[in-house]
Amino acid sequence: MSVNIIIKNAVKKYGENTIIKGLDLSVKKGEFFTLLGPSGCGKTTLLRMIAGFNSIEGGDFYFNDKRINDLNPSVRHIGMVFQNYAIFPHMTVRKNVEFGLKNKKFPTDQIRSQTDRFLKLMQIDSFADRMPDKLSGGQQQRVALARALVIEPNVLLMDEPLSNLDAKLRLEMRSVIKQIQNSVGITTIYVTHDQEEAMAVSDRIAVMNAGVIQHIGTPKDIYQRPANLFVSTFIGRSNILKGRLNIQSGRAVLEIGDYRANIDGVADKHLKQQDVQVSVRPEEFLLSHAQSDEGIPATVDDAVFLGLNTHYFVHMDDGERVEIIQESTMKNDIKAGSRISLGVNTEKINLFSSDGSQNLLSGVNNDVTQN
Numbered sequence: 116m117s118v119n120i121i122i123k124n125a126v127k128k129y130g131e132n133t134i135i136k137g138l139d140l141s142v143k144k145g146e147f148f149t150l151l152g153p154s155g156c157g158k159t160t161l162l163r164m165i166a167g168f169n170s171i172e173g174g175d176f177y178f179n180d181k182r183i184n185d186l187n188p189s190v191r192h193i194g195m196v197f198q199n200y201a202i203f204p205h206m207t208v209r210k211n212v213e214f215g216l217k218n219k220k221f222p223t224d225q226i227r228s229q230t231d232r233f234l235k236l237m238q239i240d241s242f243a244d245r246m247p248d249k250l251s252g253g254q255q256q257r258v259a260l261a262r263a264l265v266i267e268p269n270v271l272l273m274d275e276p277l278s279n280l281d282a283k284l285r286l287e288m289r290s291v292i293k294q295i296q297n298s299v300g301i302t303t304i305y306v307t308h309d310q311e312e313a314m315a316v317s318d319r320i321a322v323m324n325a326g327v328i329q330h331i332g333t334p335k336d337i338y339q340r341p342a343n344l345f346v347s348t349f350i351g352r353s354n355i356l357k358g359r360l361n362i363q364s365g366r367a368v369l370e371i372g373d374y375r376a377n378i379d380g381v382a383d384k385h386l387k388q389q390d391v392q393v394s395v396r397p398e399e400f401l402l403s404h405a406q407s408d409e410g411i412p413a414t415v416d417d418a419v420f421l422g423l424n425t426h427y428f429v430h431m432d433d434g435e436r437v438e439i440i441q442e443s444t445m446k447n448d449i450k451a452g453s454r455i456s457l458g459v460n461t462e463k464i465n466l467f468s469s470d471g472s473q474n475l476l477s478g479v480n481n482d483v484t485q486n
Contacts, residue, residue, distance in 0.1 A: 117145045117302040118178040118269045120165065126173030127160055127326075134160050135326040138174070139484040142304060143318075147296050149305045151313040152323035153349070158306045159274055161323075165304065166272050167191055178269060191270075194263030194301075198275040200255045202247050208258050209234070209243040215266040233261040236295065253284040260292065264299060271296070271303040277312065289316050310350050314338065319482070322346050331482035339463070340479045344471030347394040354400075354437040358393040360466065360475070362386065369393065369466070371459075372433060374411045378461045385468075385475040394465040397440035401458035402427070404449060410456025413437075417451050429455070 120142040127135040135157050142148045150158035163169040165176060167188030176183050183191055194215075202211045212233060216226045234240040237257040247255055256276060263271060276292070277285045293316045296303050307313050313320050314334040321331045322345075330342035341347040348355065358371045360381070367381045371393060403410055416436075417428040425448050427439040439457075449455060466475040 116269055117300060119144045120270065120302060120304070121177040122161075122165075122174065123177075124174040125161070125164065125171065125176070127157070127164060127169065128172045133326070135164075138326070138328060140321065140328065140331075141482075141484075142302060144302055145300045147293065147303045147305065147316060147318045149307060149313045149317040149320045150323060151307060151310065151320050151349075153308060156323040157326040158308075158323050160326075162272055162274055162304060162306050165270070166193055166195060192266075192268050194266060194268035194271045196256075196259050196263045196271070196273040196276045198278055200259045200279075202255060202258050202262065204247050207244050207246060208239060208250070211247070211258050212261045212265050215262060219266060229265055233265045236264075236298070237261040237291075251284075252280050253288055256280065256288055257291070260295065264295070264301070269302065271301045273303065273305045275306055275308070277307075277309075285312065292316060314350075321483075322349060324349075328483050332480050336480040340474060340476060341394070341465060342479055342481045342483070343473055344392055344394065344467045347465055347467070351396060352438065353394045353396055356393040356395060356435065356437075358391045358466075360385075360387075360389050360391050362388060369459075369461070371411060372431075374409070374458070376459060376461050378464075378466070380476045380478065381466070382475060382477045390469040391475065392467045392469065392471055393459075394467065395437070395459050396463070397426070397438045399460045399463045400437070400439045401460060402439055402441055402449075403456040403458070404453070406454055406456055410458050413455050413457050415449050415451050415453045415455060418448050420448065429457070431457070 122140040125135055125138040150161060152158050160169060164171050171184050209230060212230050213226055216229060234243055237260060239254060239257045242254060277288050280288060289312055317334055319331060319333055320337055322329045324345055330337055330346045337346060337350050341350060347353050356371055358369055361368045361370060367378050367386060369376050369378045411431055413429045413431045415427055415429050419426045420443060423443060424440050425443045429439055430436045468475060
C-alpha cells in the first residue's frame with residue numbers, strides 16, 4: 116500500500132550546526148518525487164530522516180495520518196536502495212532478494228512466489244543462482260531494487276542509486292526504475308544531483324540549496340519557469356545577462372545594452388522600471404549571420420558540431436561570454452571569428468530581480484509552502 120508523505124517544520128542539527136531548518140514537504144501517494152540539489156544541500160539528510168536512519172530534532176513526519184518520528188526504521192515499512200547497492204556478496208541473487216521476506220517471516224511458499232515475481236519483473240530471473248561478483252553494475256542495481264520492492268513497502272527511498280554506473284547503464288537503469296515504479300505504483304523519493312536524471316524520472320522535483328527547498332514542480336515547470344536564479348542555473352544551462360526592465364506606453368521593454376525587445380508576461384506586481392538579471396538558455400538565443408543594428412553584436416570564438424545541434428561559444432562586445440545552441444544545417448556553419456547579431460526568444464527567457472531571488476514573470480508554478 117502506497118502512502119502520502121507529509122513533513123511539517125522539519126529540523127536537523129549536527130551539534131550547533133543546523134542543516135535543515137523549518138522544512139515543509141508533501142509527497143502524493145504513488146508519486147515519483149525527486150530531491151535534487153548540489154552536494155551538501157541536505158537532500159540525503161532529509162531522506163535518512165524519513166527512513167529513520169537520522170535523528171529528527173524538530174518537526175513532524177507522517178505516512179498518511181501516522182506520525183513516524185519515533186518509529187524504528189524496521190517498522191516504517193520502507194524499501195531502501197543505496198548508492199553502493201549494499202547487496203550481500205556471500206549470497207546468490209535469489210537469496211539476496213529473499214532476504215527481507217525471510218526476515219519478516221513470510222511463509223515459505225509466499226517467499227518463493229514473491230521472489231520469482233520480482234526476479235522476473237527486474238529481468239534478472241536468469242541470474243537467480245549467480246553470485247553478485249559475477250554480475251555487471253546494472254545487474255547488481257536490479258538486484259538491489261528487487262530486494263527493496265519484494266517486501267511491497269509503503270515507500271521506496273533511493274539515494275543516488277545510479278551514480279556508480281557508466282553513462283550508458285545510467286540511461287538504461289533510469290528507464291527501468293521509472294517503468295518499474297509506474298507498474299508497482301509505490302510512493303518513491305529519489306535523491307540525485309544529476310539534473311537530467313531527475314527530469315527523466317520524476318513526476319515532481321524539489322530543488323534544494325543549503326537545506327532549503329527553492330522550488331517544487333514538474334520537470335517542465337522548473338525548467339521553463341524557475342522560481343529564482345539558483346534554480347535557473349542549476350537546472351540545465353543558462354547564460355545570465357544584466358539587463359533593465361523599462362515601461363513604455365504601458366508595455367514592458369527589456370533592455371540588454373543597446374538591445375531592446377518587448378516582453379509579455381511580466382507579473383503585474385513587478386511591472387515597474389528596475390534592473391534585472393536575464394536567464395537565456397543556449398537554445399533561446401536567436402542568432403543572425405548578418406550584422407544588425409537591432410541585435411546584440413558579438414563574435415564567435417568557437418563552433419562545435421555535435422550532429423543534431425551545433426554549439427557556438429561567443430563573446431559580446433562588452434566582453435560577456437555566452438553559449439548558444441542551434442540546430443545544425445546542411446549549409447556551412449558559422450566559423451570562429453565571424454561577427455554575428457544576437458536576439459532572444461522573449462517567450463522562453465526568464466527575468467529575475469536584481470538579487471536573483473524571484474522570477475518576475477507570471478506562470479511560475481511552485482508548490483513550496485510559504486511560511
